[in-house]
Amino acid sequence: MTDPATRFAEAFAACPLVAILRGLTPAEAEGIGDALVDAGFTLLEVPLNSPDPLTSIAAMAKRYAGRAMVGAGTVLTPEAVAQVADAGGGLIISPNTDTDVIRASVARGLVSLPGYYSPSEGFAALAAGAHALKLFPADGASPAFLKAQRAVLPKDLKVLAVGGISPDNMAQWRAAGADGFGLGSNLYRAGKSVADVARDAAAFVTAAKDLA
Numbered sequence: 001m002t003d004p005a006t007r008f009a010e011a012f013a014a015c016p017l018v019a020i021l022r023g024l025t026p027a028e029a030e031g032i033g034d035a036l037v038d039a040g041f042t043l044l045e046v047p048l049n050s051p052d053p054l055t056s057i058a059a060m061a062k063r064y065a066g067r068a069m070v071g072a073g074t075v076l077t078p079e080a081v082a083q084v085a086d087a088g089g090g091l092i093i094s095p096n097t098d099t100d101v102i103r104a105s106v107a108r109g110l111v112s113l114p115g116y117y118s119p120s121e122g123f124a125a126l127a128a129g130a131h132a133l134k135l136f137p138a139d140g141a142s143p144a145f146l147k148a149q150r151a152v153l154p155k156d157l158k159v160l161a162v163g164g165i166s167p168d169n170m171a172q173w174r175a176a177g178a179d180g181f182g183l184g185s186n187l188y189r190a191g192k193s194v195a196d197v198a199r200d201a202a203a204f205v206t207a208a209k210d211l212a
Helices: 004-014 026-039 053-063 078-087 099-107 119-128 143-150 170-176 194-211
Strands: 017-020 043-047 069-073 091-093 111-113 133-135 159-162 180-183
Touching: 004 069, 004 111, 017 159, 017 194, 026 043, 026 053, 026 194, 043 053, 043 091, 053 069, 053 078, 069 078, 078 099, 099 111, 099 119, 119 133, 133 143, 143 159, 143 170, 170 194, 180 194
Parallel strands: 017 043, 017 180, 043 069, 069 091, 091 111, 133 159, 159 180
Antiparallel strands: none
């Protein structure tokens, strides 16, 4: 079986966008997931503060096996990491830098993608085994803020900007050193129709390809 870092690298290379599906219900998971995967998304995140998230993660992980990595967001404890692993999730994303969560993720063979804001948090996350970092909240920072950090962070490290990302501002973040993006309410929010998600997913994928 391919190791987690390789699986993530392959998925990220195919499409450097993480769909953050906060508020997704199990009843919506198939339709929304199909719209995203058909548009080209390969990284899907169901935050744990969504309704019955583990059911959605389990269903999507099975449905998109070999096509997309599915995991959880807003993962705050090692116990939650274990629950996601048991549900079949392969990706652990957090809003914060918690080294216990990172180490638990790595120990279970999962990809760890924690949130960070300062270089101190970023280096602590990497020392604990994080596979990539997400600058969060990016809309509380600026591209210049990230550019300054990229001068000291490892050159081969993948950093995603998360928060306030739209097709219109991706280029300026990429120029500052963002390798990819986490997409929240501009892509999906609770109750958004499959057709609208499909439309916006296509716009994001097109914008990402234009940056390549």
